[in-house]
Amino acid sequence: MKHSGAAARAGNGYHPPLTVSRGALLVAGSDIEFRRLIHQLLLVEERLRHARAYLGKRAGLTGPQYSLLMAVAYLQGETGIAVRSLARELRVTSAFIAAESRRLLERGLLAKRQNPHDSRSTLITVTPAGRRCIERLVQEVRAVNDLFFGHLSRPAFLQAKRFFGQLMDGSRQALAYIGSRESHPAARVSTRRARNGRAQAH
Numbered sequence: 363m364k365h366s367g368a369a370a371r372a373g374n375g376y377h378p379p380l381t382v383s384r385g386a387l388l389v390a391g392s393d394i395e396f397r398r399l400i401h402q403l404l405l406v407e408e409r410l411r412h413a414r415a416y417l418g419k420r421a422g423l424t425g426p427q428y429s430l431l432m433a434v435a436y437l438q439g440e441t442g443i444a445v446r447s448l449a450r451e452l453r454v455t456s457a458f459i460a461a462e463s464r465r466l467l468e469r470g471l472l473a474k475r476q477n478p479h480d481s482r483s484t485l486i487t488v489t490p491a492g493r494r495c496i497e498r499l500v501q502e503v504r505a506v507n508d509l510f511f512g513h514l515s516r517p518a519f520l521q522a523k524r525f526f527g528q529l530m531d532g533s534r535q536a537l538a539y540i541g542s543r544e545s546h547p548a549a550r551v552s553t554r555r556a557r558n559g560r561a562q563a564h
Contacts, residue, residue, distance in 0.1 A: 413506050422469075422498050426462050431471055435488045435496055442485030444477060470497055537559075 370468045389395045411425060428481045433452055449456045466472040471492035477483035488496070500516065514522060548563030 410510070413510060417499065417503055417506060420502055421495050424462075427465055430433050430459070430462050431466055431488065431492060431496065432473060434486050435492070442475070442477075442487040444480075444483045444485055445474075446483065449485065454468070466492070 380388070382388070382396050387393065387396045412563050414425040414428060418425045421428060421445060423431065423433075429452075430448075433448065437448065437451060441452075445456050449459050452459075463472055463474075467474065469487055469491075472486055473483050473489045474486045477485050498512050511519075
């Protein structure tokens with residue numbers, strides 16, 4: 363007697379349904395390697411946040427404040443960076459930048475001034491005190507980064523940049539989908555009811 367594929371698999375224990383359908387993400391028809399990648403990404407994110415919090419604490423800052431200080435230092439150029447441009451670069455809201463920069467402004471690590479070319483815009487720069495803070499910390503930053511990314515070769519580094527660039531695009535699309543589903547609960551209920559109706563009709 364022949365058994366269906368599902369029945370045969372059930373005899374060998376539970377095999378969850380595929381959580382992704384794109385063939386490029388499957389290995390021999392299985393998504394187990396994809397699931398492992400998800401777990402690894404989550405673990406690396408947790409470790410990266412831990413490292414950021416540690417470096418921030420060394421400077422008397424929170425993790426997000428440390429990231430903001432470093433971002434301004436790298437992006438300010440000759441005249442400073444606009445809040446909106448900084449928010450866009452970091453993919454956060456202008457309100458987030460305003461909230462996190464407040465402590466840095468109070469400590470004199472950042473300075474802000476009106477954009478002479480756009481009265482609606484504010485420019486942020488790192489102050490001399492902010493530069494000294496970064497320079498005192500940079501040896502520890504290098505030590506952590508050299509260990510964290512020490513196993514990457516140049517080709518692997520370039521490939522990782524490409525991979526995460528693609529992942530940024532895909533994650534944005536996924537969150538747009540989730541946002542649309544969350545903002546239209548009635549549509550989900552209607553869809554579910556329609557599916558149940560079709561199932562009963564069959």
